[in-house]
Amino acid sequence: MPEVTGYPPGWPSWAELATPDAEASKDFYCALFDWYSYTLTVPEKGDYEMFTLGGIQGPEVAGMQTLADDAQRPSWSCYFRTDDLQATVDAAEAQGGQELLPLTRVADLGEMALCADPQGADFGLWLPQNLQGAGVMDEPSAMCWVELACRDTEQAIRFYGEVFGWRAVRRDYHNSVYSDFKVGAWSVAGMVLMDELWPPNYPAHWIPYFWVEDCDATAARAAELGAKIRVPPTDVEPGRYAMMTDPTGARVAVLTPDPAHRAEARKRP
Structure with a gap:
């Protein structure tokens, strides 16, 4: 790796x-x-x-x-x-x-x-200083994406644009709008709107995605280990993903990237 x-x-x-x-x-x-x-x-x-x-x-x-x-x-x-x-x-x-x-x-x-x-x-x-961050990224069992879920996407675009210099690019996505945050030409994070399908009191949050080779098998294994599957394995443009809460209640996601997304991710600096 x-x-x-x-x-x-x-x-x-x-x-x-x-x-x-x-x-x-x-x-x-x-x-x-x-x-x-x-x-x-x-x-x-x-x-x-x-x-x-x-x-x-x-x-x-x-x-x-x-x-x-x-x-x-x-x-x-x-x-x-x-x-x-x-x-x-x-x-x-x-x-x-x-x-x-x-x-x-x-x-x-x-x-x-x-x-x-x-x-x-x-x-x-x-x-x-001596720890740059994760020593491996965009590989199986490593982080491959981070995503913000919030209710006011315009405010989030302004905020993170000023804080990190991010540029937001919106795209239509399964009857909703998804935003990519970019640094230069590279997408570094995503943003999803918390609409009426979300529990009304659920707070805005960031969530990491971890790369897995088989989303369905990983979701099934997670359930066996005590996780609650909140979004079952679902096909999206970058691949197949699932969201869960772990046995203590922390929210986390897994993604099996499609071949094109996998190749693009590994080109990132």
Whole structure:
């Protein structure tokens, strides 16, 4: 598997699970994606679990931490690369967003911050030092896409355009409108409108997609492992996908890319 050595600014670079039950989550994802894991002790932050691919010494694909407050919702957070953490946080706040966690150094790996957009969807910022982000991307069992679900897409387009310099390209998609966020010529994220089919109180959120070789088999295996399938395997233009909540309630998606999408994804810098 080709390993990633760096990410351009504005690109998704990491996914992190916040869970109320670290052991249950580790068991689920290691069984579902054939991940391994090791525990990293971060001074002043406690233990942090690193998921790896291809063995303990393999490239990191995602992280996990235990929720500090039982009232918090289990969730996956998507992190985006930045060259200037403070400037990006300032831009988010200037556009109506909120800083949730101030700039924090994570050992010698890099620096991070957590923000929320005006609709409450949280996202992370990452300024790398010794960890560029996920060591592998756009490969089986690794992250291949991130997607925002929100109710005001125009506001989201303005916000992320100012914060990351993204350009939105809309396309008609199964009787709805889907937006690709682009950096230059490359699509780096997607956005779906939360319409009347969504529960009325469900919050705006980011969700990572992980590449799998067989979407149907993975969804079936996830259900066996205790996940709830929210969107059954469905054909879309990029391939075949499914959405689920894991055994702790965190929302996650899987995608089996079609051959054309697979080839295009692997051309990305």
